[in-house]
Amino acid sequence: DAGITQSPRYKITETGRQVTLMCHQTWSHSYMFWYRQDLGHGLRLIYYSAAADITDKGEVPDGYVVSRSKTENFPLTLESATRSQTSVYFCASSEYGQGLGGAEAFFGQGTRLTVV
Amino acid sequence: AQTVTQSQPEMSVQEAETVTLSCTYDTSENNYYLFWYKQPPSRQMILVIRQEAYKQQNATENRFSVNFQKAAKSFSLKISDSQLGDTAMYFCALGSNYKLTFGKGTLLTVNP
Incomplete structure (x- = not known):
C-alpha cells in the first residue's frame, strides 16, 4: 500500500536502553522528518533529511540519531533512552523542501514511546 | 530562527456556527508557505x-478559509458551518x- 508507515505503534522501554523507531514511505519523497509531540509543545522537529545520506538537526536533536541509507527509510534511534524522551513520535515526508514549494507533508500514524 | 505562535490553547463552538483560530509567525525568509493541519x-x-506567502489572495477550501496578513505576520483560520467532525487539535x-x-x-x- 502506498503511504508512510511507522513501526511500532506503541513501545515501552527502560531507561538506558537503545530503541529504534522505523519509518518507511513509498512515494520516493526526497524529504523526510521526525517530530515529537508533547502536551503544551506542539510538534517539535528532531531531525530531517533532504535525500539519502543527507541529514540535518532540527530543534531538539540531543539524544537522537538518524540515518538514511535508502530514500524510503528514515529510522530514528534513541541511543540511551531517558524518561524525558517519553513522547509521541511522528515521521513525515514531502516531495521537496518546505519553502521551495508548498508541498504537503504526509505523516505516519505516530509511535507512542514510554520510557520507564 | 522561525517561530509560530497560537495564543488560544482551547476553543469551543456550537455546531453550524463560525469560529476563527489565530496564528502569528515570524521568519526572516522571503519564500515560505503557511499551513493549517488538523x-x-x-x-x-x-x-x-x-497559503503561498507571495499570493495576496486568501486561500479557501470549502468551509475553511484563511485571513493572511503578511505585514502583520498573521494567519488565521476560519471554519464556517462547524460540524461535529471538526473537533480536533489544529496546528498552524x-x-x-x-x-x-x-x-x-x-x-x-x-x-x-
Missing part, C-alpha cells in the same frame, strides 16, 4: 489548507528553510 483523536495529521505551521515549524496547537471542540 489532528483528530485518531492522531492522524491532516492538511486542511495552505510555517514551511520555510526546508522544514516545517509548528505552533503549539488549538484544541477545538464543536458542541451539538
Whole structure:
C-alpha cells in the first residue's frame, strides 16, 4: 500500500536502553522528518533529511540519531533512552523542501514511546 | 530562527456556527508557505489548507478559509458551518528553510 508507515505503534522501554523507531514511505519523497509531540509543545522537529545520506538537526536533536541509507527509510534511534524522551513520535515526508514549494507533508500514524 | 505562535490553547463552538483560530509567525525568509493541519483523536495529521506567502489572495477550501496578513505576520483560520467532525487539535505551521515549524496547537471542540 502506498503511504508512510511507522513501526511500532506503541513501545515501552527502560531507561538506558537503545530503541529504534522505523519509518518507511513509498512515494520516493526526497524529504523526510521526525517530530515529537508533547502536551503544551506542539510538534517539535528532531531531525530531517533532504535525500539519502543527507541529514540535518532540527530543534531538539540531543539524544537522537538518524540515518538514511535508502530514500524510503528514515529510522530514528534513541541511543540511551531517558524518561524525558517519553513522547509521541511522528515521521513525515514531502516531495521537496518546505519553502521551495508548498508541498504537503504526509505523516505516519505516530509511535507512542514510554520510557520507564 | 522561525517561530509560530497560537495564543488560544482551547476553543469551543456550537455546531453550524463560525469560529476563527489565530496564528502569528515570524521568519526572516522571503519564500515560505503557511499551513493549517488538523489532528483528530485518531492522531492522524491532516492538511486542511495552505497559503503561498507571495499570493495576496486568501486561500479557501470549502468551509475553511484563511485571513493572511503578511505585514502583520498573521494567519488565521476560519471554519464556517462547524460540524461535529471538526473537533480536533489544529496546528498552524510555517514551511520555510526546508522544514516545517509548528505552533503549539488549538484544541477545538464543536458542541451539538
